[in-house]
Amino acid sequence: MAKNKLQLPPLKNKKPVWASLGFMGLGQLLFQQQYVKGAFYTLIELLVLINSHHFIKAITGLITLGDPQPDLPIRQRPNSIFMMVEGIIFLILLALFILLYISNVRDAIKTQRNYERTGHYPGTRAFMSSLADTSFAVVGLSPAMLMILFFVVLPLVFSAMLAFTNYSSPHHIPPANTVDWVGVENFQTLAGRSLWAGAFGRTALWTVLWATLATTTCYVGGLLIALALINKNIRFPNFFRVVYILPYAVPAMLSLMVWRNLLNGQFGPINRMLMEWGWISQPIHWLSDFTLARTSMVVVNLWLGFPYFMMLITGVMTSVPKDLYEASQIDGANPRVQFFKITMPLVLYQTMPLFIMSFSYNLNNFGAVYFLTGGGPTDLATTQSGAGATDILMSWMYKLTLDLRQYNIAAVLSILVFLVIAPFAIYNFSRTKAFKEGEL
């Protein structure tokens, strides 16, 4: 959008602008005959001023998080976490107020400029009619904006802040104790040589390895099946396709819990079957051996995930324009050349974005861990850190929050995880039609 930026002459009379800068709405009210608008602005500022002690109290609370008062009964002790949430709410209100203040000054400038050009101020009637338009927008937007502020922005700000506190069990859980700001201590804990750092290193490594293995196996598996079924010599390809698509149609959570039972070390039918056939004499610990559990996870995920890529790749292969093949045939290309020079490049090119998205999905594939292995098997270090052998960052975070109440470490993890997936999210979104075509 090329905007024609005109060099505007400086305002002759700056008094209203200064007045509005000093007290919201004053310029509009005293100099610009904007009574309704001015009164609205003034009222808001008055409301904020009257309630300023609430603002001050909430924001001081956010800064100090309360002093420990062990002699008070527990119910009356300052609750740092509530103070934090309230502090953030008032911070948001303050930010909104500042935005309104800025809009008030800009409005004063605009009105004044208009006046100096045309020689009169817009009347109340003109303002009221423009208000009808604005009020529809304001009323229509406010539910969405309020919901986003409270249930999306506030929680995100809160958990980002938690990363810099010591909110954790057993010594810093309100209401019995207070929580304090500790700077970047939690980040140092994870980067240092402590038990936490060990658990973090192992989990982070497995998260990346897991996402790579899970995505690649599903992609290659789906590709191979799609290739086999598109072959003209294979009979009943649609029968195979319908069967193979079933794992995709069943909710993954249910399938994972079924697999957990199939692979049960004691009573699982898979072990019993293998023993019946005489292949093994002892039950195999599918989900309770370090390496086996990780392998089982990848294989079960292949069961869940290959149908998606099979469907996708089949779709791409059947939509390759026929004339490409015909033209290449005239040029003397045999099926093999056609396959490697036309089909495969097209399939790879068109499915690569979905491969990348699938990778970022697997980085956070909570279900594949939690419902199958529950993060286990555990080892000695697990008792304190909570991270089992198959835990990925996401499932570890869940355990830290719900079972171990190590909220500070969980918050650091959520920041780190966000930093890792943000590029994928940006990439993903930049591809969507809404982003490419939509104007801001």
Added chain:
Amino acid sequence: MSTMSYKKKRQPLTIGRLFTYLLLYAILLLVVIWVLYPLLFTVSSAFSLGDSLAGLTVYPFQQELGLRQFERLFQDTNYLQWFTNTLKIATVNSLLSVTVTTITAFIFSRFKFTAKKPLMMSMLILQMFPSFAGMIALYILVWRMGLLDNHLGLILIYAAGNIPYNTWLIKGYLDTIPRSLDEAARVDGAGYLTSFWRIILPIARPMVTFLAITSFTGPWMDFILPRLLIKTDSKKTLAVGLFELINGRENNYFTMFAAGAVLVAVPFVIIFALNQKYLTQVLASGAVKE
């Protein structure tokens, strides 16, 4: 489904080729068994009479069949309650999401106002955050609002979390509807609400339907949030109820769990089968870069 292949016709069989195809069929059949076994085993467990995993035959449908597990499920657990809870949450979430999102998208698409650009950009950034990032705060917030153990808290969080992404989605669609249409209606004296309701919504129906369906199916198998916020058993959703039914006591409850799982999975598979063509298109269009 037509399968256009790069090969023009079947090739004549030679011994080598015959061998290759036999091998290929063998592999395909093994995959069929691998895919079907867990599903058939679950269905057969759901109809078994025994209560333990250890007592089930290894091969599906080799034991006596009956409806005992379904009776247990309905009598001993709150399964029906979980089902209606989830249905309720999914329906309300769908309605709420559609209402709030379409109006928001309409305003972003048709109005000009001061902070429009920054607002759109912040929504773009917000939709990148995974919902679990604010888990602890959501818990405290819902607790302070007195909505803990209450479906309303869950619904509000579901609906709010999806606003940013869906607004972009719907706004992008509304932008493609010519402005002249609703402006003409406004000239004829229709208010914003009327032109939105009568002109825009009917044209945007495919997108609105898509939004309604995704926000309906979303809550069915969501686990983390309901596990966090709902404590009373009779208020639980299906995913949490089923999970806690067998968690830690696999052996004695697997068959009952299987019955519950079959009851949820069957409608899912049917819906999938009905939408399969549409779904393939959506997937394919996602794959094909314009």
